[in-house]
Amino acid sequence: MGQHTIIIGGGGIGSATAAFLASSSAAGDRITVIERDPTYQTASSSLSASSIRQQFSTPANVQLSQFGWEFMRSCLDEARVPGGAVGLNERGYLFLGGEHQAGSLRQRADGNRALDVAIQEFTSQELSARYPWMRCDDLAYGAVATAGEGWFDGYMLQQLYRSRARAHGVQYLHGNVIRLETHGSKVVAAILADGSRIEGDRFVNAGGAWSAKVAHSVGVELPVRARRRTIFIVSCPTPIADFPILIDTSGIFVRPEQHHFLCTVSPEAKDDHDDLPLDPDFSLFDDPIWPTLAERIPAFEALRVERAWAGYYEYNTVDHNGLVGQIGPDNFVVATGFSGHGLMHSAGVGRAVAELLTHGAYQTIDLSALTPGRLESGQLIVEDAVY
Numbered sequence: 001m002g003q004h005t006i007i008i009g010g011g012g013i014g015s016a017t018a019a020f021l022a023s024s025s026a027a028g029d030r031i032t033v034i035e036r037d038p039t040y041q042t043a044s045s046s047l048s049a050s051s052i053r054q055q056f057s058t059p060a061n062v063q064l065s066q067f068g069w070e071f072m073r074s075c076l077d078e079a080r081v082p083g084g085a086v087g088l089n090e091r092g093y094l095f096l097g098g099e100h101q102a103g104s105l106r107q108r109a110d111g112n113r114a115l116d117v118a119i120q121e122f123t124s125q126e127l128s129a130r131y132p133w134m135r136c137d138d139l140a141y142g143a144v145a146t147a148g149e150g151w152f153d154g155y156m157l158q159q160l161y162r163s164r165a166r167a168h169g170v171q172y173l174h175g176n177v178i179r180l181e182t183h184g185s186k187v188v189a190a191i192l193a194d195g196s197r198i199e200g201d202r203f204v205n206a207g208g209a210w211s212a213k214v215a216h217s218v219g220v221e222l223p224v225r226a227r228r229r230t231i232f233i234v235s236c237p238t239p240i241a242d243f244p245i246l247i248d249t250s251g252i253f254v255r256p257e258q259h260h261f262l263c264t265v266s267p268e269a270k271d272d273h274d275d276l277p278l279d280p281d282f283s284l285f286d287d288p289i290w291p292t293l294a295e296r297i298p299a300f301e302a303l304r305v306e307r308a309w310a311g312y313y314e315y316n317t318v319d320h321n322g323l324v325g326q327i328g329p330d331n332f333v334v335a336t337g338f339s340g341h342g343l344m345h346s347a348g349v350g351r352a353v354a355e356l357l358t359h360g361a362y363q364t365i366d367l368s369a370l371t372p373g374r375l376e377s378g379q380l381i382v383e384d385a386v387y
Ligand SMILES: Cc1cc2nc3c(=O)[nH]c(=O)nc-3n(C[C@H](O)[C@H](O)[C@H](O)COP(=O)(O)OP(=O)(O)OC[C@H]3O[C@@H](n4cnc5c(N)ncnc54)[C@H](O)[C@@H]3O)c2cc1C
Pocket: 008, 009, 010, 011, 012, 013, 014, 034, 035, 036, 037, 040, 042, 043, 044, 045, 046, 047, 048, 049, 050, 051, 052, 175, 176, 177, 178, 206, 207, 208, 209, 210, 211, 214, 229, 230, 231, 310, 311, 312, 313, 314, 335, 336, 338, 339, 340, 341, 342, 343, 344, 345
């Protein structure tokens, strides 16, 4: 008899896992994705800034980005529209550093180069010559990857995984998992809000910002919290040519979005509460986004908010990195906590979880560093580049 794998959550991570697992499953295996909202209205994968970068301080994250890019490039031929099936646009992330940030950014660039990421570095004068529309007098450093960075359509990426999974026979079940039932050292069933009981042999928690609740029902406490992030789409009357994906010294993120710009910033820690309602926090545009951006880019003095939305980071409060692997019951695997970089890494994470379930070990990218076991062992891997 084949194995029945149950995946809780059919967003980018759950659907990527289903698609990769299904493509390598043995005859008789079954995969069910239980998703409570097939419209994905509050799923992070639908509400994301959907950008991909190669520049990370954790080697596993760099490798996941490399595969994420390769995967999305491979989808270019699938749809006869610019950007392919996932709307991919290539554009480098330009990280800006003041005097006190230059050292760590340089160190990160060296680490990234060692992993075959081509990085171009700039002095303040070089930045000023290259980006004449930007104020650079307070800058000491800039770094951009020369390939493999850009943005895409997160909803389309998630739908691509989902349709691939379904084409391989994965069943999507509309239901809300209220708890998991255990017997001895194993999870045996998912209990849904309508009272139904879905039995399985192994369970993957891909519940994103809600994954801690799912884990709690099997006695596993995950440090993953729903932290609201607001995206603003803004217009600027002055066209600015050759605009990169910009990460300002302040941590503010801004990139082109069709004829407008998309910008966001994480709130200060004191305001970053769990489970805030998904209403955009417009105060963040008034301060710090607008004044900071207008200071950096004089043409942005005339920015105007066209629209805004909010989504949740599935935020790992301990070290801001994904938690991937078995924890608690023997047949319980989690893939969550990506803290703002889960979508670009979804292909690599989905493939890795499929490998773990199929072979008992990683076959391609080694994600052992992301084991949830590190929460107990204390071998944390703090990702510096989280915005
Ligand atoms: C504003 C914002 C900007 C971001 N920018 C980027 C970016 O530029 N690049 C990037 O890579 N990432 C970015 N991210 C992060 C990225 O969107 C997430 O890491 C990624 O989408 C997580 O995917 P997921 O499948 O884990 O979660 P989700 O997409 O949220 O999917 C989880 C699913 O699980 C379902 N679910 C949860 N609990 C249950 C349950 N009990 N029963 C049934 N179903 C359940 C939910 O309905 C949901 O559909 C951003 C996120 C936000 C909010």
